[in-house]
Amino acid sequence: MQPLRAQRPASRRDPAPSRMRYRYQRLMLTPGFRKLVKVGVPMLVVAGLIAGWMAREPNRQMITDTYNATKSRIQQRDEFMVKVMTIDGADDTLASDIRTVLPLEFPASNFDLDLEEMRQVVAALPAVADATLRVRPGGILQVHVTQRIPVAVFRAPAGLKLIDASGVLIRNIIVRANRSDLPLITGDGAREALAEGLEIYASAGPLAPRMRGVVRMGERRWDVILDTGQRILLPTNNPIAAFERVVALNQAQDLLERDVAVVDMRNPTRSTLRLNEQAVANLRQINADQEQE
Numbered sequence: 001m002q003p004l005r006a007q008r009p010a011s012r013r014d015p016a017p018s019r020m021r022y023r024y025q026r027l028m029l030t031p032g033f034r035k036l037v038k039v040g041v042p043m044l045v046v047a048g049l050i051a052g053w054m055a056r057e058p059n060r061q062m063i064t065d066t067y068n069a070t071k072s073r074i075q076q077r078d079e080f081m082v083k084v085m086t087i088d089g090a091d092d093t094l095a096s097d098i099r100t101v102l103p104l105e106f107p108a109s110n111f112d113l114d115l116e117e118m119r120q121v122v123a124a125l126p127a128v129a130d131a132t133l134r135v136r137p138g139g140i141l142q143v144h145v146t147q148r149i150p151v152a153v154f155r156a157p158a159g160l161k162l163i164d165a166s167g168v169l170i171r172n173i174i175v176r177a178n179r180s181d182l183p184l185i186t187g188d189g190a191r192e193a194l195a196e197g198l199e200i201y202a203s204a205g206p207l208a209p210r211m212r213g214v215v216r217m218g219e220r221r222w223d224v225i226l227d228t229g230q231r232i233l234l235p236t237n238n239p240i241a242a243f244e245r246v247v248a249l250n251q252a253q254d255l256l257e258r259d260v261a262v263v264d265m266r267n268p269t270r271s272t273l274r275l276n277e278q279a280v281a282n283l284r285q286i287n288a289d290q291e292q293e
Helices: 019-028 031-054 057-075 092-101 115-123 194-202 205-210 239-253 277-292
Strands: 084-088 128-136 140-147 150-156 159-164 169-173 184-187 211-217 221-226 231-233 260-264 272-275
Touching: 019 031, 031 057, 084 092, 092 115, 092 140, 115 128, 150 169, 150 194, 184 194, 194 211, 194 221, 194 239, 205 211, 205 239, 221 239
Parallel strands: 084 140, 150 184, 184 211, 231 260
Antiparallel strands: 128 140, 150 159, 159 169, 211 221, 221 231, 260 272
């Protein structure tokens, strides 16, 4: 009988992790690294796949075409379409000018309208003081303008123009009779002294129907022109008071019903009358006859 050999004890597996596994486990305990592995790596993989797919020109063109088609379908929907334009606060002439500077073709998508740029175009019209634009429900583009109010007719070298109280030239008119209800003002510096010129008209009283216009002379004073061609020369200072004296003299003595060509009020202490040529000739003839007698 053979003797039993001593059996070696079975080797035990070391429960301690390897160095690499230990480091990996330590990293996995770090929240940032764990998020990188679970989120960042998949995202990088997906991003790489997308970048590779987008690197091909046909794929990029397909995305562009799809985006443009989707965008166009949304913008062309009926609720986003503008079908008509209304203009408030403007007369027929200004409304026609607005439609000319805004040549819109309806229906048009609301997304294709630059309301601020359109507002600036309308506000740039001389007859417009202010303008607002908005799209109302129902596809209505509403243009609301504050129109300049003409207070006089200004005779410029280029023709007759309507002018507002601030001196802004609004628009041309063909003949004076088109706005005979407004005073006529002309001359160098007349626009800057418009308020004073209007005061002269306001103080004309019964002489107003005979006034043809007021002329700014040398950018410092006014002349009043009457329908018969008579001229009233007003001083630089206090022209209103001087004109009122002429009006009073005419009412009391019918001064302007005589053969007077010019009433010179520039000297406040002495008024001067200048007769017309026919009156001067008649006066000379009278003096000659008297001398012969």
